Amino acid sequence: MSPNRKIFNKTLATFLFIALVSFTNTSFAIDGEALFKANCANCHKPLEDFTGPALQGARKREPDPEWAYRWVNNVNSMLETDPYAKAMLAKHGSRMTQFNLKREEIAAILDYADKYTAPVVAAKNDPNAAPEEDNSLLFGILTLILAVIALTLLQVNSSLRKLSDEKEGIYRSEPVPFYRNKSYLMICILVLFCIGGYFYVSANMGLGRMKGYQPEQPIYYSHKVHAGTNQISCLYCHGGAQDSKHANVPSVTTCMNCHMGIKEYKGEAIFRENGLQVNGTAEIQKLYSYAGWNPETKKYDKPGKPIEWIKIHNLPDHVYFNHSQHVKVGKQNCQTCHGNIQEMPEVYQFAELSMGWCINCHRETKVDFYNTATGEGNKFYSIYEKFHNDIKAGKMDSVTVEKIGGTECQRCHY
Amino acid sequence: MEKKYWQNFGELNQSEAFLQTTEKEFKEELLPLEDLDDKGILDARTPRRDFLKYLGFSTVAATLAASCEMPVHHVVPYLQKPDNITPGVANYYASTCINEGDVISVIVKQRDGRPIKIEGNDKSSITKGGTSALVQASVLDLYDTTRLRYPMQKVGADFKEVTTFEAFDKMIADAMSGLGGKPVVLLSSTINSPTTLQIIAEFLAKNTGSRHVQYDAVSYSGMLLANEACYGKRAIPSYHFDNAKVIVSIGADFLGTWLSPVEFAYQYAQNRRITGEHPAMSRHIHFESSLSLTGSNADDRYIHRPSEKAAVALALLAKLGGTVTAPAISDDALNKGIEAAAAALNASKGAALVVCGSNDVNLQIIVNAINEAIGANGKTINWAVSSNYRAGIDADMNKLVADMNAGAVGALLIYASNPAYTYYDSKKFIDGLSKVPVTVSFNATMNETTELCKYSIPAHHWLESWGDAEPKTGYISLVQPTINPLFKTRAFQTSLLKLTGNVLEYETYFKNYWVAKSGTQDAYDTALQNGIIEPAAMPAGSGTFNNAGVTAAASKIAAVKAAGNYELVIYQKISMGNGSQANNPWLQELPDPISKVTWDNYALMCPALAKEIIGIDIVNNQRDGVSYEVHPQKPTVTITVNGIAIELPVLIIPGVHPKVVAVALGYGRQSADKDKTAEHIGRSANGAGKNAYPWVRFDGTGFRYSSPAEISKAGNMYLLAQTQVHGSSESRPILFEGSLKKYIADPEHVLEEATKEREALIAASDGKNFVTDATIYPDYIRPGIKWGMSIDLNTCTGCSACVVACTAENNVSVVGKIQVSRYHEMHWLRIDRYFTGDINNPDVVFQPMLCQHCDNAPCENVCPVAATNHSSEGLNQMTYNRCIGTRYCANNCPFKVRRFNWLDFTGADSFPDNQIPMVEEGYMNESVLQMNDNLTRMVLNPDVTVRSRGVIEKCSFCVQRLQDSKLDAKKAGDPSLVRNVKTACMQACPTNAISFGNVNDKESDVYKIRHVEQKHRNFYVLEQLHVLPNVSYLAKIKNTDRNVTNEKEEHMEGGVKEEKTHA
DSSP: OOHHHHHHHHHHHHHHHHHHHHHHHHTTSSOHHHHIIIIITTTOOSSSOSSSOOOTTHHHHSSSTTHHHHHHHOHHHHHHHOHHHHHHHHHHOSOOOOOOOOHHHHHHHHHHHHHOOOOOOOOSOOGGGOOOOOOHHHHHHHHHHHHHHHHHHHHHHHHHHHHHHHHHTOOOOOOOOGGGOHHHHHHHHHHHHHHHHHHHHHHHHTTTOOTTOOOOOSSOOOHIIIIIISOOOHHHHOTHHHHSSSOOOOOHHHHHHHHTTOOSOOSSOEEOTTSOEEOHHHHHHHHHHHHTEETTTTEEOSOOOOOOEEOOOOOOTTOOOOHHIIIIISOOOHHHHHOSGGGOSSOOOOSOOOHHHHHHHHHHOBOOBOBTTTTBSBGGGGGOHHHHHHHHTTSOSOOBGGGGTTTSGGGTOO | OOOOEESSHHHHHTOHHHHHHHHOSSOSOOGGGTTTTTSOGGGSSSHHHHHHHHHHHHHHHHHHHHHOOOOOOEEOOOSSOOTTOOTTSEEEEEEEEEETTEEEEEEEEEETTEEEEEEEOTTOTTTTTOOOHHHHHHHHHHTOTTBOOSOEEEETTEEEEOSOHHHHHHHHHHHHHTSTTOOEEEEESOOOOHHHHHHHHHHHHHSTTOEEEEOOSSOOHHHHHHHHHHHSOSSEEEEOGGGOSEEEEESOOTTTTSSOHHHHHHHHHHTTSOOSSSOOOOEEEEEESSOOHHHHHOSEEEEOOGGGHHHHHHHHHHHTTOSOOOOOOOOHHHHHHHHHHHHHHHHTTTSEEEEEOOOOHHHHHHHHHHHHHTTOBTTTEEEEEEEOSOOOOHHHHHHHHHHHHTTOOSEEEEESOOHHHHSTTHHHHHHHHHTOSEEEEOOSBOOTTGGGOSEEOOOOOGGGOOEEEEEETTEEEEEOOSSOOSSSOOOHHHHHHHHHTOOOOHHHHHHHHHHHHHSSHHHHHHHHHHSEEOOSSOOOOOOOOOGGGHHHHHHHHHHOOOOSSEEEEEEOOTTTTTSTTTTOHHHHHSOOTTTOEESOOOEEEOHHHHHHHHOOOTTTOHHHHHHHHHSSEEEEEEEEETTEEEEEEEEEOTTSOTTEEEEESSOOOOOSSGGGHHHHTOTTTTTOSOOOGGGOEEOSSSEESEEEEEEEEEEEEEEOEEOTTTTOOTTOOOOOEEEHHHHHHOGGGGGHHHHHHHHHHHHHTTOSOHHHHSSSSOOOOOOSOOEEEEEETTTOOOOOHHHHHHHHHTTOOOOHHHHHHTTOOOOSSEEEEEEESOSSSOEEEEEEEOOOOOTTOHHHHHOTTOOEEEOTTSOEEEOTTTOOOOOHHHHHOTTOOOEEOOSOSSSOSSSTTSSHHHHHTTSSOHHHHHHTSTTGGGGSOTTSOOOOTTOEEOOOSSHHHHHHHHHHHHHHTOGGGGSSOOOHHHHHOTTOOEEEEETTSTTSHHHHIIIIISTTTEEOTTGGGOOOOSEEEEOEEEOOSSOOTTSOOTTOHHHHHHHHHHO
């Protein structure tokens, strides 16, 4: 291979690489899927009508291909003037929020919707996920057999020794039966004490812990339908998780943002734990009665009342927990503590919410330390000079929450 | 060691009983085991039954506690969430705390729709973000259970609800139409709200012959009239204590209760703070009869009889070149004081100020003449901007009462005023009131006056109202509501508008007025957001002085002679003011900074007078001293003034004039039917102290707050709950002082003793660094933040705003008088008061004492369950849920700042009904129940745990605020946001005496104070114990020629001797 060819190859490769990189940077910079999820997914679906119309093929349906680009940024004015917009409002019943999006962004969203195909439902019986066999019974039986053998051997041993002693003429008293043998009794008592103590202590520690708590709520609200099937962002309803100590349960009017349009449940059948089917449409009607909404006249014509949900995740009064610290600063996913909530028909308490559980996470989680070289991370942590120096010197590779005091009492108790 | 600072006479004398009491941190037996004492359970009176009782109790308790089912909690979201509320995030609104003429611009912290904390508004150029104890506590008044809940009409002897406001308006209008030409009079405390004054003017214009009488519970009428005589304006000028190099006060408690103490305290502190290379500070000379908060801050303080006040003023004027002759003063010390004051004033002409607390017109004219002579007019006294805090003229009120009695008043409308309690001749007022055909009360509570009115239409609390105030001409402070009215109440102004026939609600009227004034809606919104409308710079100007009245005034006051052997001074306490907030448990439990007494007023007298009257020689006779000081039961005296005799307990305090007894106003609230007091006025006000208003007298021109008195021993005992020496430092060197002159000469001198101790410790440990080497404990690094606080003893005036702020911020419980007397008060922050020097006229030092957050904390080592331990940020953490109540920590704390929940003060225990039996058996006061009412509990800070019985608590450095600031800093990615965090005490302080922040940050205020700006004055309390506190103090410097206690007089024999013994 001639050196020229090598250089040529290298240059070509570099060129191709740069082209590729810049290509992704320009054309793929606008991620239609992300934009769709951030802005539209609460009210639109690609394939079917939701609060608003399905987005796939929107540009073809509409009066002219440019209509969508005018519409998104001028909703309020066009609703007054444009006949097609008026017709859509009459059909779907709720006004769209006016956005301020660039033409390319709108195009990216609509392109995404046009290309969207329904995901293939994953095969349910994954062969790799075979249920773990429970071996404890086997171990138990084995232990029991071994214990019986050991006991028998001990008995045999003592009988043999007695025989040999008698042969040698040493007198030994009659052996006591094993159930009156003091050492056996002692061992038994000790074992029972330990087992009893273990259960007693763990039962006491479990007082007030409600893992698995799944009360029946005044409205059968399925997170699976909302956050799972319909992909509504958690923060749309629980916005407080970003700003406040409370994640906040949404107000009734927040529900009505979508349910003014969605009057009946048409999705997959939902079943309760006891196997009874849930009538989704009836549950939506319950919401209307709380909101005081009349779906016929499309007006709030009755006095509304707030919904008394049953609180699932309860912390003792002496614990201070702040959602925004974990969601915004710690960048934790909701699922870390609440489990796969998008798959829960009715929410139950996923985690133990015990102090040990909190502390464990604080011991393992790494802090988003500021990296002066890359400029990544939270600048607040630049005050931990010593740790920065230690990282540089290779004494430590990362800093956990515990290292900056995350397991101290007054981080949560005050 | 030489005795230097003392808190009571026992400590001064080192009496045996005192030493004994200081030995034990907790002075009593366990509560329900009274008959057990130190004997074992078998030796108790009823061993078997006791044993069974406790066995049964513990079994049942354990079963109950263990078998409780988890309660079901509900979460109820809004039906329609308001845009500006995020549950869990506090909102802050600018508003104004208005109370009978007092105006303080504030920021209200509102959490989930409830106001829970008042903070000062930094934007106000008058208060500069300062507050007072009264302002801090006023949020609790919003949730007062005795507030009136709807408009009422008296039917027979009782009030009946009037169902609608319209019906009420019609009722009043009908009643007022049948007055037969008799005038309508509006009686109120001073009103300085521009819109309210305009509405009143409109109302008066509509009703011919009607008039508005402003009446102040504590009058400034003398000043107003004197200024009218001298400057042609019935007004009070703006004072500038910050421009004064020399301040002479003749009985004006301007840091505590006089006129506008928050404003003055800020100004005063500007010249008391020692900064820079060339330290300078103002000189404050104080003349008074009792011992006031301001007097105890003075550089030099002189005492005189109240009747000599005029003589002092005249002597001062004469020495400053006035053509008056002063009556002779026999007291040499006082003469010297006048001499010194005159010399100091003369030396700082144009930068000096004289203020006087008297309500005597003539005396105030003399004071005006003095201020003219020293060139204060236009320099430290600004006539371009007048102060509008007080406008009441005493003669007007007296005329009104006379008219009422003559049947010449048709209708009396009473707003924000309680003359049936505060008027000196309340019987005459009450008689007069019964002769007025229509009486309407707009007061928010069923106070002594409302009870006697025929109609009551309660006004909103200021936290529920719109409004405005003009504390100084041209300076507006706006009020905006922070909560919907809790009850069916209506703004006083709306009621008046309805009576005028105006259909507007006050809310609209107010908005129209201020939108028009500010020009645009935007400007109005901005003003509301800022809470203030102020000129860019304060206009300055002098008044034209007319000295025509001076000679006449001088001869009039010179003629007044003391009529008796003893004299009475009536004063206000910083915690109680004029008594309008008497049902506020936070204020009742706030120890007076001088006497340290809670829940009562008393006869304040000096040891010499006590010896004379009750025969207790507290100074020389140890037995007397012990029996007086150790027992909270104090002997009583009967004080008779003008034939009115009142029995009060004696409180012996040095520094009061030997012929003077002083009694505080604001106590002894009582309903017409004595048994209704708790229901009408409140459970906390009920039984607290005696009413001293009847002793005020009218001398023809104005109300007088001092009188000749007869005092005799009454022979009874009365329980006084006093907090001082509950936390005794046991005479350890706890603070340092020096004089300005010596400090300038040698800045190191003031802390010489501390430095020596430190060096000795370093030498003994053969190390170099005090922190790391002079100890057996390891040194821990604090890699990120290290919190620290610095308190300047020079600018701390002892005003106690911080104590109430701390109570409000941290849900500190109120324990009631009985429990305070058992040493069980819960304040996390206390103001220690030390006397030093001359026992007849001692110097006073205030030292705010809170958990010092020691890095080598003695409390942490002794906790058997590690409930208290140290954080990497230097906080001494207290974990309530871990605490088992051994109280070892409190015993081991050298600063005595840990508090134990002896009883269930908060109702937080899981066992119900363990408060009411305690109240019934007399262990607890009803005020504790008042604090635990569901309404009152709305004031609790949801970020701070409410502690239950059996746990220790103490200052946490407001850890909830620190955590919050850290969260903000992390969200913003900006570490500078944790540089200077504000704790509640720091926020409340009117003089900025407290600084707080991250000591690891060299840009922080605390770091700069400790290591750069104030390093010569910076000391740690009891540093030689090597507990390494995170709170540092700045030594107090007094601008006086006298020797200040820490300084040793070189030529004095004692001093030399002591040096020798040390060597």
